[in-house]
Amino acid sequence: MRPVYTIEPLGKIHDRAAFACGVEQLDHYIKLIASQDMRRRLAITYVMHRPESPTVIGYYTLSAYAIQTTELPDDLRRRVKYEHVPAAMLGRLALDRNYHGQRLGALLLVDALKRAVQTEVAVMAVVVDAIDDRARQFYEMYGFERLADHPNRLFITAKTIEQLIAG
Numbered sequence: 001m002r003p004v005y006t007i008e009p010l011g012k013i014h015d016r017a018a019f020a021c022g023v024e025q026l027d028h029y030i031k032l033i034a035s036q037d038m039r040r041r042l043a044i045t046y047v048m049h050r051p052e053s054p055t056v057i058g059y060y061t062l063s064a065y066a067i068q069t070t071e072l073p074d075d076l077r078r079r080v081k082y083e084h085v086p087a088a089m090l091g092r093l094a095l096d097r098n099y100h101g102q103r104l105g106a107l108l109l110v111d112a113l114k115r116a117v118q119t120e121v122a123v124m125a126v127v128v129d130a131i132d133d134r135a136r137q138f139y140e141m142y143g144f145e146r147l148a149d150h151p152n153r154l155f156i157t158a159k160t161i162e163q164l165i166a167g
Contacts, residue, residue: 004050005048005050005051005104006050006051007047007107007108008046009038009044009045009046010035010038010045010046010047010059014049015053015054016034016056018055018096019031019057019059019096020096021094021097023094026092026094027094030047030056030094034059037061042063043061043063043091045059046062048095048104048108058093058099058104059094060091060094060108060111060112061089061091061093062088062089062091062116063088064086064087064088064121065087066086066087067087067124067155068083068084069082069083069085071150072147073148080124085124087126087155088125088126088127089126090109090112090116090127091129093112093128095108105138106142109142110165112126113126113156113161113164113165114161114165116158117158117161124157125158126156126158126161127147127154127155128144128154128155129150129153130153131152135152136151136154139156140154142156142164143156143160143164
Protein backbone atom coordinates (compact mmCIF):
# COMPACT_ATOMS: atom_id res chain seq x y z
CA MET A 1 0.00 0.00 0.00
CA ARG A 2 1.43 3.38 -1.05
CA PRO A 3 1.45 6.20 1.47
CA VAL A 4 -1.18 8.90 1.03
CA TYR A 5 1.46 11.63 1.51
CA THR A 6 5.20 11.79 1.09
CA ILE A 7 7.43 14.13 3.09
CA GLU A 8 10.93 14.65 1.73
CA PRO A 9 13.56 17.36 1.24
CA LEU A 10 12.63 20.01 -1.30
CA GLY A 11 13.99 19.26 -4.76
CA LYS A 12 13.74 20.54 -8.30
CA ILE A 13 10.86 18.17 -9.03
CA HIS A 14 8.56 19.81 -6.50
CA ASP A 15 5.97 22.29 -7.79
CA ARG A 16 5.62 25.23 -5.38
CA ALA A 17 3.94 27.73 -7.71
CA ALA A 18 0.35 27.22 -6.55
CA PHE A 19 1.13 26.96 -2.84
CA ALA A 20 -1.07 29.29 -0.76
CA CYS A 21 -1.48 28.89 2.98
CA GLY A 22 -3.01 32.28 3.62
CA VAL A 23 0.09 33.85 5.16
CA GLU A 24 1.99 35.83 2.53
CA GLN A 25 5.32 35.52 4.33
CA LEU A 26 5.08 31.70 4.32
CA ASP A 27 3.86 31.54 0.71
CA HIS A 28 6.73 33.79 -0.40
CA TYR A 29 9.29 31.69 1.46
CA ILE A 30 8.44 28.35 -0.18
CA LYS A 31 8.14 29.87 -3.64
CA LEU A 32 11.25 32.08 -3.69
CA ILE A 33 13.59 31.55 -0.75
CA ALA A 34 13.52 27.93 0.43
CA SER A 35 15.82 26.52 -2.27
CA GLN A 36 18.31 29.37 -1.72
CA ASP A 37 18.41 28.64 2.00
CA MET A 38 19.06 24.98 1.25
CA ARG A 39 21.92 25.79 -1.14
CA ARG A 40 23.45 28.07 1.51
CA ARG A 41 22.94 25.38 4.17
CA LEU A 42 20.86 27.73 6.32
CA ALA A 43 17.83 25.44 6.56
CA ILE A 44 16.48 22.23 5.10
CA THR A 45 12.96 22.47 3.73
CA TYR A 46 10.86 19.32 3.84
CA VAL A 47 7.80 19.25 1.60
CA MET A 48 4.62 17.20 1.75
CA HIS A 49 2.99 16.03 -1.48
CA ARG A 50 0.98 13.14 -2.80
CA PRO A 51 3.16 10.37 -4.30
CA GLU A 52 1.46 10.77 -7.68
CA SER A 53 1.94 14.55 -7.81
CA PRO A 54 4.91 16.88 -7.23
CA THR A 55 2.60 19.72 -6.07
CA VAL A 56 3.63 20.92 -2.59
CA ILE A 57 0.73 20.87 -0.14
CA GLY A 58 2.74 21.61 3.00
CA TYR A 59 6.25 22.21 4.24
CA TYR A 60 8.49 22.90 7.21
CA THR A 61 12.10 23.94 7.73
CA LEU A 62 14.73 22.69 10.17
CA SER A 63 18.06 24.25 11.08
CA ALA A 64 20.54 24.29 13.95
CA TYR A 65 19.93 26.52 16.95
CA ALA A 66 21.21 27.16 20.48
CA ILE A 67 19.10 28.12 23.47
CA GLN A 68 20.59 30.32 26.17
CA THR A 69 20.10 28.43 29.42
CA THR A 70 18.82 31.64 31.06
CA GLU A 71 15.74 31.32 28.81
CA LEU A 72 14.88 27.84 30.05
CA PRO A 73 12.44 27.12 32.89
CA ASP A 74 14.09 26.79 36.30
CA ASP A 75 13.78 22.99 36.50
CA LEU A 76 15.73 22.56 33.23
CA ARG A 77 18.20 25.38 33.91
CA ARG A 78 19.33 23.75 37.17
CA ARG A 79 20.20 20.51 35.35
CA VAL A 80 22.27 22.15 32.59
CA LYS A 81 25.69 23.57 33.36
CA TYR A 82 26.30 25.28 30.03
CA GLU A 83 25.62 28.79 28.76
CA HIS A 84 23.86 27.41 25.67
CA VAL A 85 22.24 24.08 24.86
CA PRO A 86 21.90 22.55 21.40
CA ALA A 87 18.53 22.59 19.71
CA ALA A 88 16.89 22.33 16.33
CA MET A 89 14.91 25.28 14.98
CA LEU A 90 11.59 24.52 13.37
CA GLY A 91 11.69 27.72 11.35
CA ARG A 92 8.48 27.50 9.36
CA LEU A 93 5.54 25.16 9.05
CA ALA A 94 2.74 25.80 6.57
CA LEU A 95 -0.09 23.91 4.90
CA ASP A 96 -1.86 24.90 1.70
CA ARG A 97 -5.30 26.30 2.59
CA ASN A 98 -7.00 23.62 0.46
CA TYR A 99 -5.82 21.06 3.02
CA HIS A 100 -6.67 22.91 6.24
CA GLY A 101 -8.81 21.00 8.74
CA GLN A 102 -7.48 17.56 7.78
CA ARG A 103 -4.88 17.30 10.60
CA LEU A 104 -2.06 17.42 8.07
CA GLY A 105 -0.40 20.22 10.05
CA ALA A 106 -0.05 17.75 12.91
CA LEU A 107 1.42 15.19 10.50
CA LEU A 108 4.01 17.76 9.35
CA LEU A 109 4.82 18.69 12.96
CA VAL A 110 5.31 15.08 14.06
CA ASP A 111 7.56 14.41 11.06
CA ALA A 112 9.64 17.50 11.89
CA LEU A 113 9.98 16.51 15.55
CA LYS A 114 11.04 12.97 14.64
CA ARG A 115 13.67 14.20 12.21
CA ALA A 116 14.97 16.72 14.74
CA VAL A 117 15.57 14.18 17.51
CA GLN A 118 16.71 11.35 15.25
CA THR A 119 19.54 13.39 13.77
CA GLU A 120 23.17 12.42 14.30
CA VAL A 121 23.78 15.75 16.02
CA ALA A 122 22.81 16.19 19.68
CA VAL A 123 19.75 18.34 20.29
CA MET A 124 18.17 18.87 23.69
CA ALA A 125 15.08 20.57 22.28
CA VAL A 126 13.23 21.86 19.24
CA VAL A 127 12.48 25.58 19.11
CA VAL A 128 9.87 27.37 17.04
CA ASP A 129 8.93 31.01 16.55
CA ALA A 130 5.15 31.02 16.24
CA ILE A 131 4.10 33.52 13.58
CA ASP A 132 0.96 34.55 15.51
CA ASP A 133 -1.27 33.60 18.47
CA ARG A 134 -3.08 30.93 16.48
CA ALA A 135 0.20 29.23 15.58
CA ARG A 136 1.41 29.54 19.20
CA GLN A 137 -1.74 27.79 20.41
CA PHE A 138 -1.21 25.02 17.83
CA TYR A 139 2.29 24.32 19.13
CA GLU A 140 1.24 24.55 22.79
CA MET A 141 -1.43 21.93 22.08
CA TYR A 142 1.43 19.52 21.27
CA GLY A 143 3.44 20.26 24.41
CA PHE A 144 5.59 23.22 23.42
CA GLU A 145 6.38 25.70 26.21
CA ARG A 146 7.30 29.37 25.99
CA LEU A 147 10.89 30.49 26.44
CA ALA A 148 11.48 33.38 28.85
CA ASP A 149 11.33 36.88 27.35
CA HIS A 150 9.97 35.62 24.01
CA PRO A 151 6.16 35.25 24.02
CA ASN A 152 6.03 33.48 20.65
CA ARG A 153 9.31 31.53 20.89
CA LEU A 154 8.48 28.06 22.13
CA PHE A 155 10.38 24.86 22.79
CA ILE A 156 9.79 21.18 23.41
CA THR A 157 12.45 18.92 24.90
CA ALA A 158 13.85 15.93 23.04
CA LYS A 159 12.74 13.77 25.97
CA THR A 160 9.14 14.93 25.54
CA ILE A 161 9.34 14.35 21.78
CA GLU A 162 10.61 10.81 22.32
CA GLN A 163 7.69 10.17 24.71
CA LEU A 164 5.21 11.53 22.15
CA ILE A 165 6.66 9.37 19.39
CA ALA A 166 6.70 6.23 21.57
CA GLY A 167 3.14 6.75 22.86
